[in-house]
Amino acid sequence: MSNAVESNEVCLVDDDRSVLRSMEYLLASDGLKVRAFNKPEEFLVHAATHPVSVVVTDIWMEGVTGLEILARMCALSPRPRVIVITAREDLAARATAMAIGPVAFFMKPFNDEKFLTAVRDALGQARDQG
Amino acid sequence: MKSPAKTEESFYAGQTRILEMVASDAPLPEILKSSVLLMEKQAEGLVCSILVLSADGIHVQHGAAPSLPEAYVKAVNGAPIGPRNGSCGTAMFLRKPIVVTDVLTDPLWTDYRDLAKICGLRACWSTPILSAQNEVLGSFAMYRQERRGPNAEELSLTQVATHITGIAIGRQRIQQTLHEREARINLAAESADLAFWVIYPSRNAAWMNDKGRAIYGFDANLPLNGNLILSRVHPDERAAVRENFDRACASHGTFESEHRLVLPYGKTRWVIVRGRCLVDEHGNLVELIGVTIDVSAQKQSELQLKNQREQLAHLNRVALMGEMTASIAHELNQPLTAIANNAAAARRFLERGNIDPVLLQQLLQDMIADSQRAGEVIRGIRAMVRKDKSPRSILNLNAIIADTLRLVGSDVVLRESVITTEMDHSLPQVEAVPVQIQQVLINLIMNALDAVEKLPPSERRIVVRTRTDEDGLAEVSVRDFGYGLPKNRPEKVFDHFFSTKQAGMGMGLTIVRSIIETHGGTISAENAPDRGARFFFRLPAARKDQQSQAA
Numbered sequence: 177m178s179n180a181v182e183s184n185e186v187c188l189v190d191d192d193r194s195v196l197r198s199m200e201y202l203l204a205s206d207g208l209k210v211r212a213f214n215k216p217e218e219f220l221v222h223a224a225t226h227p228v229s230v231v232v233t234d235i236w237m238e239g240v241t242g243l244e245i246l247a248r249m250c251a252l253s254p255r256p257r258v259i260v261i262t263a264r265e266d267l268a269a270r271a272t273a274m275a276i277g278p279v280a281f282f283m284k285p286f287n288d289e290k291f292l293t294a295v296r297d298a299l300g301q302a303r304d305q306g
Numbered sequence: 307m308k309s310p311a312k313t314e315e316s317f318y319a320g321q322t323r324i325l326e327m328v329a330s331d332a333p334l335p336e337i338l339k340s341s342v343l344l345m346e347k348q349a350e351g352l353v354c355s356i357l358v359l360s361a362d363g364i365h366v367q368h369g370a371a372p373s374l375p376e377a378y379v380k381a382v383n384g385a386p387i388g389p390r391n392g393s394c395g396t397a398m399f400l401r402k403p404i405v406v407t408d409v410l411t412d413p414l415w416t417d418y419r420d421l422a423k424i425c426g427l428r429a430c431w432s433t434p435i436l437s438a439q440n441e442v443l444g445s446f447a448m449y450r451q452e453r454r455g456p457n458a459e460e461l462s463l464t465q466v467a468t469h470i471t472g473i474a475i476g477r478q479r480i481q482q483t484l485h486e487r488e489a490r491i492n493l494a495a496e497s498a499d500l501a502f503w504v505i506y507p508s509r510n511a512a513w514m515n516d517k518g519r520a521i522y523g524f525d526a527n528l529p530l531n532g533n534l535i536l537s538r539v540h541p542d543e544r545a546a547v548r549e550n551f552d553r554a555c556a557s558h559g560t561f562e563s564e565h566r567l568v569l570p571y572g573k574t575r576w577v578i579v580r581g582r583c584l585v586d587e588h589g590n591l592v593e594l595i596g597v598t599i600d601v602s603a604q605k606q607s608e609l610q611l612k613n614q615r616e617q618l619a620h621l622n623r624v625a626l627m628g629e630m631t632a633s634i635a636h637e638l639n640q641p642l643t644a645i646a647n648n649a650a651a652a653r654r655f656l657e658r659g660n661i662d663p664v665l666l667q668q669l670l671q672d673m674i675a676d677s678q679r680a681g682e683v684i685r686g687i688r689a690m691v692r693k694d695k696s697p698r699s700i701l702n703l704n705a706i707i708a709d710t711l712r713l714v715g716s717d718v719v720l721r722e723s724v725i726t727t728e729m730d731h732s733l734p735q736v737e738a739v740p741v742q743i744q745q746v747l748i749n750l751i752m753n754a755l756d757a758v759e760k761l762p763p764s765e766r767r768i769v770v771r772t773r774t775d776e777d778g779l780a781e782v783s784v785r786d787f788g789y790g791l792p793k794n795r796p797e798k799v800f801d802h803f804f805s806t807k808q809a810g811m812g813m814g815l816t817i818v819r820s821i822i823e824t825h826g827g828t829i830s831a832e833n834a835p836d837r838g839a840r841f842f843f844r845l846p847a848a849r850k851d852q853q854s855q856a857a
Contacts, residue, residue: 192640192644194640194641194644194672194675194676194679195640195643195644195647197644197672198643198644198645198646198647198648198651198672198676199647201647201648201651201652201665201669202647202648202650202651202654204651205650205651205652205653205654205655205658206654261643263635263636263639263640263643283639284639284640284642284643285639285642285643285645285646285647286643286646288646288647288650288651288654
């Protein structure tokens with residue numbers, strides 16, 4: 177079993193500051209350790225130098241998109257679990273999100289219980305694999 | 307001994323009887339036999355026979371010879387015609403009467419001489435039976451046991467006999483041809499899955515092949531007529547089909563129609579019907595003949611195609627019109643998400659009982675800020691419109707309307723609606739962002755199409771009109787003939803999230819108003835005096851110097 181603190185850490189990527197902060201609070205209220213990134217580029221730098229087990233990311237951001245994030249995640253080993261959240265309701269966004277193969281997908285706003293369950297499940301999977 | 311007058315009378319009566327047999331379609335052998343017996347009765351010792359030319363045109367067939375020995379009849383049946391083939395075969399071949407006074411010496415009888423001798427026949431005079439078109443149908447022959455030629459009475463009997471039997475055989479030939487033709491058409495119709503039908507308007511009757519009865523749902527033995535067939539047409543289309551049909555009857559022309567049939571038990575079929583009128587030589591309508599093709603299967607795939615096209619058109623519209631609504635939805639969902647998350651976090655912290663008042667304060671503060679942000683998004687639609695950096699240009703609204711109608715053309719056709727325009731050609735030009743004005747027009751036209759959707763196709767009308775109002779503003783109105791706006795407050799349709807549509811977000815008209823107001827114009831909605839809704843917007847005319855530049 178690898179470092180417990182590391183495997184319990186969830187990375188958050190959202191370019192909307194208030195959404196990012198609210199998710200940080202939400203995960204913290206469930207006792208989870210969170211590392212939040214307002215800029216996707218910063219997350220990619222972090223991921224290149226630190227192990228990431230679970231990342232929760234929006235897919236519709238300025239600059240780097242969620243798709244690019246997943247593409248980079250695929251190159252990492254072990255491969256991080258990705259949970260996608262998006263506020264876009266159109267089918268194209270949904271299709272794009274599905275194409276990148278997330279372990280869970282949420283439309284904003286989402287049900288907190290279901291979201292937290294998905295995050296815990298992803299962490300559990302990462303632990304089992306790790 | 308009969309008196310000559312009496313004989314005369316019964317001969318005429320006999321002819322009449324035979325013609326009645328012809329008219330009532332009695333079997334041909336019976337008619338021919340009666341003819342022969344009638345002729346034989348007219349002269350002492352006269353024996354007659356009728357041969358029919360077979361369909362191949364080169365052989366004879368037994369017609370009637372009730373007084374000739376059976377052996378003789380059998381021998382002649384199936385004999386070829388030719389230049390030396392007895393009296394009858396030669397008469398048919400040469401198409402002229404052949405008088406053989408002595409069969410025992412005449413060279414034409416070489417092949418039949420012995421047979422004639424056994425049967426006691428000596429003289430044989432044969433005359434070809436011709437149709438009205440002068441085709442050889444057969445021959446009428448008189449036999450005598452003595453060697454002589456025909457007398458005047460026998461010649462006139464021959465004339466009557468060939469005339470009557472010509473009618474009888476000719477009629478039978480025509481009917482045979484008709485039957486064969488009908489059988490062929492029927493065969494073709496059945497194999498092509500066609501309904502084949504004939505309507506006789508004067509007799510109020512109709513005929514249909516089995517396939518037709520199956521398509522229209524008629525029992526095999528039900529007597530048919532035109533009205534009964536028409537009663538199967540879908541009520542929505544019946545009047546139009548009848549009009550089409552009546553027009554064809556009146557003009558003795560053709561008709562073609564694609565419509566639905568409603569069968570007993572409510573089953574619906576799509577059919578294509580093609581027909582034409584048949585007129586007699588006096589120009590009277592005799593019958594209407596036609597075919598009906600069941601195209602339900604094709605129609606089904608056509609409808610699927612139409613559905614797909616509709617979806618495609620919808621996607622195109624979303625791409626054009628929905629961009630803005632989608633981004634508004636996105637903008638709104640962000641603060642709502644933050645509020646929901648913060649509230650959920652606060653509840654969880656409280657449940658765990660280790661809530662830090664500073665943290666709670668922070669969460670509540672964030673929720674207030676995000677609520678305000680959500681409000682700003684709504685208020686900011688106008689700002690979003692303004693944020694659109696697209697350059698304004700000097701526009702002719704009539705031209706923009708024409709472009710927009712082309713864009714929505716497929717929607718209009720698919721939704722079986724009609725848009726007419728009433729353009730003011732001296733409409734002042736305006737200064738505006740073309741794409742935004744187009745968005746306004748598309749939105750109003752789509753709303754109008756939705757408004758007339760529930761009406762029958764013939765009433766799905768929309769009128770787009772331009773005019774210069776009293777203050778010199780350019781006014782565009784989109785008027786539908788639907789059920790109108792809520793009676794109490796038509797203007798309410800411009801409010802945020804107000805929608806009378808099931809799938810509506812209630813954002814379209816909000817954006818429309820923002821665009822128009824950003825352009826310094828106004829937009830209103832009202833119910834038209836008779837029916838339907840009318841949306842109209844006014845835009846100020848561009849400055850005169852700009853207008854001349856553009857022109």
